[in-house]
Amino acid sequence: AQSVAQPEDQVNVAEGNPLTVKCTYSVSGNPYLFWYVQYPNRGLQFLLKYITGDNLVKGSYGFEAEFNKSQTSFHLKKPSALVSDSALYFCAVRDNGGFKTIFGAGTRLFVKA
Amino acid sequence: EAGVVQSPRYKIIEKKQPVAFWCNPISGHNTLYWYRQNLGQGPELLIRYENEEAVDDSQLPKDRFSAERLKGVDSTLKIQPAELGDSAVYLCASSPGADRGLFFGSGTQLSVL
Numbered sequence: 161a162q163s164v165a166q167p168e169d170q171v172n173v174a175e176g177n178p179l180t181v182k183c184t185y186s187v188s189g190n191p192y193l194f195w196y197v198q199y200p201n202r203g204l205q206f207l208l209k210y211i212t213g214d215n216l217v218k219g220s221y222g223f224e225a226e227f228n229k230s231q232t233s234f235h236l237k238k239p240s241a242l243v244s245d246s247a248l249y250f251c252a253v254r255d256n257g258g259f260k261t262i263f264g265a266g267t268r269l270f271v272k273a
Numbered sequence: 274e275a276g277v278v279q280s281p282r283y284k285i286i287e288k289k290q291p292v293a294f295w296c297n298p299i300s301g302h303n304t305l306y307w308y309r310q311n312l313g314q315g316p317e318l319l320i321r322y323e324n325e326e327a328v329d330d331s332q333l334p335k336d337r338f339s340a341e342r343l344k345g346v347d348s349t350l351k352i353q354p355a356e357l358g359d360s361a362v363y364l365c366a367s368s369p370g371a372d373r374g375l376f377f378g379s380g381t382q383l384s385v386l
Binding site for chain 2: 164192194196202203204205206209211250252260261262263264265266
């Protein structure tokens with residue numbers, strides 16, 4: 161069965177510093193991996209995806225994520241955090257045999273000015 | 274392109290009352306999902322449609338929940354009767370393909386009193 165773990169409920173970082181939001185997954189076969197962001201009182205927005213190819217993928221708003229197959233991880237990163245990045249971030253996985261997308265519990269990111 | 278449209282945005286009902294949510298996916302997206310999101314948690318899949326066929330409804334509490342997607346476009350999710358524990362945000366999403374992300378609507382926030 162598919163599963164996604166986001167080990168940190170909350171990540172705090174100062175503006176201008178690099179940020180990392182962690183995600184590990186379990187899925188049979190090759191995974192499709194996604195990150196979504198949810199701002200207060202708004203729906204989830206797609207940030208980026210990994211399907212195949214380069215392990216480092218780039219997405220919206222300057223975010224990137226690194227796929228590590230041996231560690232079954234897909235950590236979200238940004239070189240320089242902004243206060244406006246403060247939001248709830250969800251990692252998601254889909255097995256490449258189907259369309260079922262499973263979400264992690266989410267990590268709340270606080271960026272302090 | 275127009276996004277996923279959901280209505281109503283908010284709904285407050287008393288327990289044991291029925292309630293229905295409506296979703297209009299992005300044109301051309303054959304896959305439609307209904308998720309439930311409890312406060313501070315990740316979305317949990319309730320049901321997935323491929324065109325008008327429900328291909329994954331294993332997480333749908335069928336004693337009180339029902340869904341339909343007539344003509345493979347709009348979808349309705351119904352709860353009858355509602356219970357206090359059904360209070361959550363109900364999210365609709367659509368997708369154009371397995372290697373693409375999900376496009377979410379703004380959700381319906383249900384409060385059962």
